[in-house]
Amino acid sequence: xxxxxxxxxxxxxxxxxxxxxxxxxxxxxxxxxxxxxxxxxxxxxxxxxxxxxxxxxxxxxxxxxxxxxxxxxxxxxxxxxxxxxxxxxxxxxxxxxxxxxxxxxxxxxxxxxxxxxxxxxxxxxxxxxxxxxxxxxxxxxxxxxxxxxxxxxxxxxxxxxxxxxxxxxxxxxxxxxxxxxxxxxxxxxxxxxxxxxxxxxxxxxxxxxxxxxxxxxxxxxxxxxxxxxxxxxxxxxxxxxxxxxxxxxxxxxxxxxxxxxxxxxxxxxxxxxxxxxxxxxxxxxxxxxxxxxxxxxxxxxxxxxxxxxx
Numbered sequence: 586x587x588x589x590x591x592x593x594x595x596x597x598x599x600x601x602x603x604x605x606x607x608x609x610x611x612x613x614x615x616x617x618x619x620x621x622x623x624x625x626x627x628x629x630x631x632x633x634x635x636x637x638x639x640x641x642x643x644x645x646x647x648x649x650x651x652x653x654x655x656x657x658x659x660x661x662x663x664x665x666x667x668x669x670x671x672x673x674x675x676x677x678x679x680x681x682x683x684x685x686x687x688x689x690x691x692x693x694x695x696x697x698x699x700x701x702x703x704x705x706x707x708x709x710x711x712x713x714x715x716x717x718x719x720x721x722x723x724x725x726x727x728x729x730x731x732x733x734x735x736x737x738x739x740x741x742x743x744x745x746x747x748x749x750x751x752x753x754x755x756x757x758x759x760x761x762x763x764x765x766x767x768x769x770x771x772x773x774x775x776x777x778x779x780x781x782x783x784x785x786x787x788x789x790x791x792x793x794x795x796x797x798x799x800x801x802x803x804x805x806x807x808x809x810x811x812x813x814x815x816x817x818x819x820x821x822x823x824x825x826x827x828x829x830x831x832x833x834x835x836x837x838x839x840x841x842x843x844x845x846x847x848x849x850x851x852x853x854x855x856x857x858x859x860x861x862x863x864x865x866x867x868x869x870x871x872x873x874x875x876x877x878x879x880x881x882x883x884x885x886x887x888x889x890x891x892x893x894x895x
Contacts, residue, residue: 644732713728749772
């Protein structure tokens with residue numbers, strides 16, 4: 586299997602301030618883990634900001650939000666967008682590189698230049714709604730990637746599987762009326778952002794599976810077996826995108842789900858098996874949450890290792 590690993594040092598320049606859980610050390614720890622010899626065949630890609638980056642962002646976000654975020658980071662330092670979402674001088678470069686990395690990964694995987702890809706990007710994206718940045722997220726990277734993919738002649742259906750412990754309200758808001766996109770999410774409730782009830786089904790393309798604080802791997806796996814994986818297979822996507830958040834881990838400080846590293850390993854393998862049946866194994870995984878630095882690095886290592894093995 587050929588697996589691409591997208592990373593740029595400028596992702597570290599998105600400065601969220603002292604004590605913020607979404608900080609550059611997250612990628613520092615992930616990159617240190619990826620230096621292990623088992624990843625010697627991993628193909629590392631340094632993205633460049635695409636010339637069409639504004640057009641890509643506008644596939645999902647309003648002109649007003651696009652202009653506000655990009656102009657503010659050019660003119661001021663530490664601009665709060667809400668109580669936990671911050672713009673700094675380095676934020677523009679970071680988020681534009683994240684958008685560019687995700688869309689380039691779609692290109693490479695779709696054209697079979699690689700089997701799959703993992704994008705080690707920040708800031709995360711799945712909370713950003715078309716009109717609003719929120720929840721550590723400036724632009725919705727995975728929604729932009731999905732919208733970009735649907736413009737491809739050979740991609741008619743895109744599936745997004747979101748296993749971050751927080752519901753991807755922004756992704757759901759973007760695609761709730763679009764039957765060409767399947768969105769499924771497991772997430773702790775009640776927890777931020779307060780959306781993701783099982784009753785929220787869009788036009789039949791949304792599957793929300795709430796988790797209760799304290800749930801462990803067996804319950805998590807069973808919910809995927811019973812509800813999400815069959816629906817994903819039935820949808821028969823041409824491409825699978827993963828909102829790869831690792832904050833449902835038992836040691837994560839921002840939630841109370843009790844997953845272990847091997848649960849993410851299991852889920853990655855299950856999704857890959859469906860991808861082989863439906864879309865020639867085409868998967869693009871994009872980092873979302875995960876705030877215990879050591880657990881995050883361990884989980885990403887196992888996730889990427891499974892992608893590499895195929």
